[in-house]
Amino acid sequence: MLIKTDLLLMAIERYNPRESEPYWRKVWDEKKLFETDNDDPRPKYYVLEMFPYPSGRIHIGHVRNYAMGDVIARYKRARGYNVLHPMGWDAFGMPAENAAMQNKVHPRDWTYRNIDMMRAQLKSMGLSLDWSREFATCDVEYYHHQQHLFLDFLEHGLVYRKQSKVNWDPIDQTVLANEQVVDGRGWRSGALVEQRELTQWFFKITDFSQELLEALDDLDQWPEKVRLMQKNWIGRSEGLHMHWQIVPETSQSDETSLAVYTTRPDTVFGASFMAIAADHPLAISAAEDNTDLAAFCDACRRIGTSVAALETAEKEGFDTDIKVRHPFDPDWFLPVYVANFVLMDYGTGAIFGCPSGDQRDLDFANKYGLPVVAVVMPEGNDATSFQITEEAYVDDGVMINSQFLDGMTPKDAFDEVANRLEAIEIDGQPQAQRETNYRLRDWGISRQRYWGCPIPVVHCETCGVIPVAKADLPVRLPDDIDFEKPGNPLDRHPTWRDVACPQCGENAKRETDTMDTFVDSSWYFARFTAPWQDAPTDPAAADDWLPVDQYIGGVEHAILHLLYSRFFTRAMRIAGHVDLKEPFKGLFTQGMVVHETYRGKDGWLMPSEVRVEEDAGRRRAFCLDSGDEVDIGSIEKMSKSKRNVVDSDEIVESCGADTARFFMLSDSPPERDVIWTEAGVDGAHRFVQRVWRLLSEAAPALEGVEPNPARQGQAVEISRAAHKALKAVGEDLEKLSFNKAIARMHELVNTLQAPLTTAAAGKADVATLAALKDAVCILVSIMAPMTPHLSEECYRTIGRTKLVAETDWPVFDQELVTDDTITLPVQINGKKRGDLTIARDADQLTVEKAVLELAVVQTALAGKTPRKIIVVPQRIVNVVV
C-alpha cells in the first residue's frame, strides 16, 4: 500500500541545473539558433542591453539587465521575428590604466583577460546572444572605424579645437574628471588640483540643440523621466540680448557698451546693478590698473575648481567703478560689479541684476547696499505700499514702478521692452535682439590618457593640424608603454609620437590625446548590425535594423550616453553612414539590484562571507571565518567599496541560471530597485523545482497524449486557466511587466497542481489528459523566455521532439478566455453588499431585475423603490437607496 507512492516519488529526481543547463546551451550552440542572418526575410527586431565595462566579474545587477533583454529576445523570436541580440564590451577607460599602475599589468592584457572571464559568466546564464557579432571597443578593428568617423565629422565641420579649462593634477601630471576631484584635491595623489587651459577637441553637439530637444517629443517609447532629464539638460531659454551703454569717462576700455543676456527684460526698471564674470574682457581691462580688483578676479577663478566650494561660496562682488546708462532713462546710471556667481561661458558673461525679482540678486543688493525696487507684484496688492525686502517675488503678477510698462503682465512687458529696444539703434546695431540660449555645451572629447581611441591627427609646425589620411588608418596604440612615470605614456613615447607631417614631410607630432570613452559607446549599436564591414557601418544593414527596438540599461545613463548617441546618429547621417534620426526607438531603464551591507571590525564583508540568523525576531549576522558577530548595515546599491556584491557565478553554481533569472524578474517591477535576498532566491528555486516535479511525475501519463484543450466537462477549467494565462503573459511581456507575467505562471501552476497529481497517479480520463497536455505545453512555452534550460528539459520529458527555443509562441483560444457567466459585485450606496452571477450578455434590464430580487437588496430597500440603479456592463451594479 505504502509502496506505490513512495516508489513513484523516489523515482523522480530533482532537477539538476548543473547537468541540464550546460547540456541545453550546447544544443543551442550547435544549432547556431541565436546567430542572426541579416538577409532573413522575416520582420526584424533589435533588442539590446547596454554593453558592460569589463571590470572582471559579472554581478547580479548585470544578470537582471541581461535577463530582461533575453526574455524579450526569446519572446520576440517565438513570435516570428528575426531577432538581433548582440553583446560586446565597453573596453576602454581608466580602470585598466589604474590596474596597470597598481599591478604592473598591461591595460590590454588586463582588459582582454577580464573579457574572457566575463564572457564565460555570461554564457553560463544561457542568454540567447549572437556571439558571432561580439567585439570590444578596444579592438583595433573597432577603433579604426571610430577614427574614420572622427575624420568624417571633421570634414563636415562637426569637430573643432578650442582652449578649455581642465582639472590638472600636478603630481600625477594628468587631467582629472570632475568626480575625481575631491575637496579640491586629486583623488589618487591628494595634490591640490589646478585649473589649466588646454587646447582640446570638441564635437559640435550644440549644432543640434534645438533638434535634440524637439525630437524628444517623438520618443514616445522612452520613459517620461528620461525625456524630461534630457530636456532640462539641454536647457533652452528665451530671452533678450541687450546692450547697455558704458559711460565713457568711467572706463578705460574701448568697449562702448556692455552686452547682457536676460530672460526677464520686463524687470528692466527694477535693475540696480550690472554683474560681469571675472573673465569678462571688461573685468580684465579694468583689473589692469586696479590691483585689488585683479586680486578679486584671481580669487574668483580659483573657486571654480571644486563643486563643493561652489556650493558653499558666498555671493561676492567688487565694484569696478564703471557705470552704464539705463536704456530708457539717460540720467539713470548703474554700477558694474565683478561677481563670483556670473559665468563667462553662459550667455554673454554679464547680467543685469534685478533684486526684487531674483533671490540671488536680492541677497547681493542687500549685501552691497544697492537699491531694491519692486517691479512685479502679485495681483490685488497695493502698488504704493508693496515692498520687497528679504524675499524676492518671482511669480506672475502685474507690473509696477516701471513707467510705460505699469499695469501690464510680465509677459506683455517682455514683448514691449523687446520691441522698443529692437527699434533703437546704437553703434549701428539694434540695442536688443531676441535670443534663444541653451545650457547644453559642446562635447569635449580629449582625454590625456593612454587606454582610449587615439585621435587621428598630426600636428605640424608649418602645416598646422593635419588629419591622418583614411587610407593610413588605423592609428594604433603602441604596445610598449610604461606606467612607471606619471603623465600620459603616449606623450613620452617618441617613436610613436614623432612622425613625418603627412603634408610637408617635415618633423611633426601625433596628437597624444585619446577620445572620451563615451565616444566608443555612441555608435556600437550601429556597428553590431554589420560588425564585419570594412567601413564604420554597412548603411543598408544599419538602416534595416535601426533604430534599436528595445534598448535596456541603467537610468544613470539617462543623459550623457543617450544624448551623445543621439548626436552621433545625426552626425553619422550627415556623413552618410546611416539614414535615420534616432538610434533607440524603445528605451527601458531598469532599477538596480541592492543588498544589505555587513561590517565587521576589519571592515566590510561580502554576503558570501556572512551567515545571517534570525533570533527572536531579530536578525543577526556572523562572520563565517571567525564566527564574530558583524553589524548589519543599510541596504545599498551593490558596490565594490561596500563589498555587498553578489557574483553571478556563485548563484549560477548553487541554484542554476534559471533560478537566478527567474528571481531577478519576480516581484519587483523592472524599473524599480530590487533587493537581493536569500529568501527570494530560495522562493524562485522552489518554484523551478516544483514545476519540474509536477511535470516529470505526470510525464509518463502525458507522453503519448495529443494536446487538445477541453470545451466542456471538468477539464474545461484546466484549459481556461491555461489559455487565460497564455493571453495575460503575452500582454505582460509586451509591456515588460515581468513580475506580473510571473504571477500568472504561479497561478497556472497552482491550478494545474491537483489535476497533474491525479494524472501522475493514473486516475485522469482521456479528455483531462489531452487538456493537461495542452496546458503543460503552454506553461512550458510561456516560461521558456525566463527559464529556458528548465523549459527544454520539461519539453523533452513530456515527449516533445522539438526544442522550445524553436517553437512558435502558442495561440490562445478566444472562446476559452471569455466566460459565459460573470459575477457582478452588487453595491448598495457604493458599499459592496453581495454578488450576482448572471449571463455575460445579459442586458441592463435583466440585470436590474435580478439585482432587485437579491435578499440583501430587498432588506436594504425595505419595500421602497430605489432612487437609482447604476449598471456598469461587465463591471458592477450600484443600487442607490
Added chain:
RNA sequence: GCCCCUGUGGCGGAACUGGUAGACGCGUUGGAUUCAAAAUCCAAUUUCUUCGGAAGUGUCGGUUCGAGUCCGACCGGGGGCACCA
C-alpha cells in the same frame, strides 16, 4: 533652492480608461506526512469586532451613485539639476 517621481498588510508588490482593495510571491501560524528532520502537501493570514458587522491605500479636505485611481493643501521617501541670468 528649482524640477520630477513616489507613498497600498509583517515584507516585495497586484488592482486595465474612476467600478469587488490586497492577485501572485515571501514570511508567519496551524495541520498532514516522517522515528525525527529537510523537502512536500492542505488550511489560515489587513485591522478591530458584541461575529450582525465596522474601519481601512501617508494626513486633511473636495468632486462623484462610487476614489488607491481625479482635484487642492500638507507630511514623509527617492531621483535629476544646481551660481544658467
